[in-house]
Amino acid sequence: EPEVTQTPSHQVTQMGQEVILRCVPISNHLYFYWYRQILGQKVEFLVSFYNNEISEKSEIFDDQFSVERPDGSNFTLKIRSTKLEDSAMYFCASSALTGGESPLHFGNGTRLTVT
Amino acid sequence: GNSVTQMEGPVTLSEEAFLTINCTYTATGYPSLFWYVQYPGEGLQLLLKATKADDKGSNKGFEATYRKETTSFHLEKGSVQVSDSAVYFCARRLYNQGGKLIFGQGTELSVKP
Numbered sequence: 001e002p003e004v005t006q007t008p009s010h011q012v013t014q015m016g017q018e019v020i021l022r023c024v025p026i027s028n029h030l031y032f033y034w035y036r037q038i039l040g041q042k043v044e045f046l047v048s049f050y051n052n053e054i055s056e057k058s059e060i061f062d063d064q065f066s067v068e069r070p071d072g073s074n075f076t077l078k079i080r081s082t083k084l085e086d087s088a089m090y091f092c093a094s095s096a097l098t099g100g101e102s103p104l105h106f107g108n109g110t111r112l113t114v115t
Numbered sequence: 116g117n118s119v120t121q122m123e124g125p126v127t128l129s130e131e132a133f134l135t136i137n138c139t140y141t142a143t144g145y146p147s148l149f150w151y152v153q154y155p156g157e158g159l160q161l162l163l164k165a166t167k168a169d170d171k172g173s174n175k176g177f178e179a180t181y182r183k184e185t186t187s188f189h190l191e192k193g194s195v196q197v198s199d200s201a202v203y204f205c206a207r208r209l210y211n212q213g214g215k216l217i218f219g220q221g222t223e224l225s226v227k228p
Contacts, residue, residue: 031214043159043204043218055213091158098214100147100166108158 002026006092006107013082014115021077021110023092032075033093033104034067036060043091049075082114121205121219128195128226136190136222138179138205146207148172148181148188149216153202162190162203195226 005024013019025032034046048055049067057065066078075094079086089111093104122137140146150162150172163172168183177192188205205219 033215035216042220045215045217048213048215050213056215093159093216095214098208098210100149100164100208103147103149103161103164104208104214104216105161106151106159 004092004094004105004107006090006110008110009108010111010113012113012115015084016081019079019082019112021079021090021092021112023075023077023107024073025075025092025094026096026105027073029094029096029105031055031095031098032067032069033095034077035091035093035106036088037091037109038088046077046090079112082112084114087112087114119205119207119217119219121203121222124202124221124223126222126224128224130197130226130228131194132226134190134192134195134199134224136203136205136224138188138190138219139186140188140205140207141186142207142209144209146209148179149206149208150177150179150188150190151204151206151218153204153221155201159204195224197226197228200224200226 007022032049037043047057047061064080068076089109091109093106095104096102119140147166149164151159152162163174165172165181171180179190202221202223204221206216
């Protein structure tokens with residue numbers, strides 16, 4: 001069964017550094033998402049992406065965050081200048097449609113640790 | 116507002132016990148509803164879904180029925196196993212909101228032998 005893959009599985013970075021989290025969504029999917037989960041807390045929506053542009057973003061997704069689909073297969077999340085509070089598990093997801101018939105498929109996540 | 120509320124955990128059960136995890140939602144439209152499961156150290160896996168009122172989703176012995184009148188989607192399993200120990204997330208999705216999922220806070224289930 002096709003799956004969403006994320007790399008790296010764990011990223012450690014120093015405060016103020018830029019990080020890029022990478023995702024390869026399922027190949028025929030059109031809608032892409034990033035979520036984050038701070039340890040022990042709920043899964044929070046960050047951003048959705050369709051047709052090469054952001055469809056919606058949450059309050060968390062401020063100017064420090066950006067997303068890109070550079071080559072038709074990868075979907076990246078960039079954090080320009082990381083803060084301690086960015087430490088979390090980041091999940092990428094994709095779906096074929098926006099209805100319930102086509103649920104979101106999630107990757108295994110990237111654990112980001114900012115020191 | 117648009118939100119999902121789950122019963123607080125952790126829930127601790129003995130093997131073969133009956134499980135219910137309550138979930139209620141608020142939404143201005145007609146959401147699709149989902150249960151996702153997160154096993155220790157892993158990502159989010161779709162467990163089951165229901166797309167309209169009175170639909171019953173089922174998978175791996177788990178069931179949930181979409182109840183529009185009570186805006187609920189409670190997860191049930193008749194006989195839990197140790198391997199069911201995980202965090203369970205209820206979620207809703209609205210077509211006219213770009214298809215994003217809104218998750219409940221998650222309920223941790225621990226099943227003891």
